[in-house]
Amino acid sequence: MKRNSVLLTLGVQLVLLSGCGSGQAESAGPNLAAAEPSITVTAAVDNGVVTVGDLVRYTLEVEYDEGLLIDALVVPETLGDLEVVDSGRNLLRVVRRRGGLVDWIVLRGTEPGSYIIPEIEITGVAADGTSYEGSSTQVFVEIVSVLADGTEDIRGLKALEAEPSFSIWVLGALALVLLVLAIWFLRRRGSFEDEIVELSPHEVAFRDLEALRCTDFGNLAELREYYYSLSAILRGYIEGRFGLNATDLTSQEIADRLGEIGPLKPKQESTLLAFNSAVDAVKYAAAVPQETEIEQVYETALGFVEETMPGESPSAEDEVVESVGVASDEGGAAGVGTTAPAGSREALASARPQATEGDERFMR
Numbered sequence: 001m002k003r004n005s006v007l008l009t010l011g012v013q014l015v016l017l018s019g020c021g022s023g024q025a026e027s028a029g030p031n032l033a034a035a036e037p038s039i040t041v042t043a044a045v046d047n048g049v050v051t052v053g054d055l056v057r058y059t060l061e062v063e064y065d066e067g068l069l070i071d072a073l074v075v076p077e078t079l080g081d082l083e084v085v086d087s088g089r090n091l092l093r094v095v096r097r098r099g100g101l102v103d104w105i106v107l108r109g110t111e112p113g114s115y116i117i118p119e120i121e122i123t124g125v126a127a128d129g130t131s132y133e134g135s136s137t138q139v140f141v142e143i144v145s146v147l148a149d150g151t152e153d154i155r156g157l158k159a160l161e162a163e164p165s166f167s168i169w170v171l172g173a174l175a176l177v178l179l180v181l182a183i184w185f186l187r188r189r190g191s192f193e194d195e196i197v198e199l200s201p202h203e204v205a206f207r208d209l210e211a212l213r214c215t216d217f218g219n220l221a222e223l224r225e226y227y228y229s230l231s232a233i234l235r236g237y238i239e240g241r242f243g244l245n246a247t248d249l250t251s252q253e254i255a256d257r258l259g260e261i262g263p264l265k266p267k268q269e270s271t272l273l274a275f276n277s278a279v280d281a282v283k284y285a286a287a288v289p290q291e292t293e294i295e296q297v298y299e300t301a302l303g304f305v306e307e308t309m310p311g312e313s314p315s316a317e318d319e320v321v322e323s324v325g326v327a328s329d330e331g332g333a334a335g336v337g338t339t340a341p342a343g344s345r346e347a348l349a350s351a352r353p354q355a356t357e358g359d360e361r362f363m364r
Helices: 002-033 166-189 201-214 221-244 251-256 267-284 292-308 313-331 343-350 356-363
Strands: 039-045 049-051 055-065 082-095 097-108 112-119 120-124 129-135 140-146
Touching: 039 112, 039 120, 039 140, 055 120, 055 129, 201 292, 221 267, 221 292, 251 267, 267 292
Parallel strands: 039 129, 049 140
Antiparallel strands: 039 055, 055 097, 082 097, 112 140, 120 129
């Protein structure tokens, strides 16, 4: 009997223990089902003590439950007063239903000192839209100077060494010698004796008119340019001789201001107006002049300059012609014993070169 009661007691205890175990299992089941996803962040640097200018690689190793989508890390320009040089993310394989990735940031310090890289939060989103977070710990970085202890970064200016006093005298003497040599060389070349000869308005006109004789009158473009040049030469002469800005005026404006052109005679005014009219017909109306008209307009310009240049007048020209005739009778040859006025038609003709084949049509 006693043995049976003991067995009965043991049986009751086993039943009670089994009931407690099932209750604990039932109570633990809801807790396991309600476990939330987690994100674990581990921060580290490859070297905690570096010198100024060295690079520091800072890493964030992130572990998270499978099914979470980890947000991209927004990297600022500076992190803990350290300059951010570069950054990126590397994914790790899933192990035991746990994903992993590594965010890395390359930092650089420009000043010695102790720096603290603050905590960084990593966020992830579950499939149902729930957001989860994980934070790293602070990391310390020490940046030391490359200079020895007690050495100043910027040194003071080095004192200037006094130049020997005799060097100033040597340089001054050398400069004086070079100046004397330069003056001697320039004087030997005659640079100080050269004088600029300024031509008078009628001399400039005679020179430019002579240059026009080389025009190819068979070329229509050169012929038109010839008429433009004739007009410019005479207008430049009027401007230099009488002070009227003829180069800036039209032919009609010149005609309206003839009273400002010195003591011109009526015949000379008519000659100038006729010359401008003939030239404008070729310049603006595209007229093609005949050979006789080409020669006539040239002689008109030349004659106007001869008649109006300083010291010349029709009476003076007549006296020259009479003296030429007398000398021809007495000397037996025309022009012997006479001198043409400087710049006149006779002086220009005597200075002209012999006519070439290209000038024959002009000279006829």
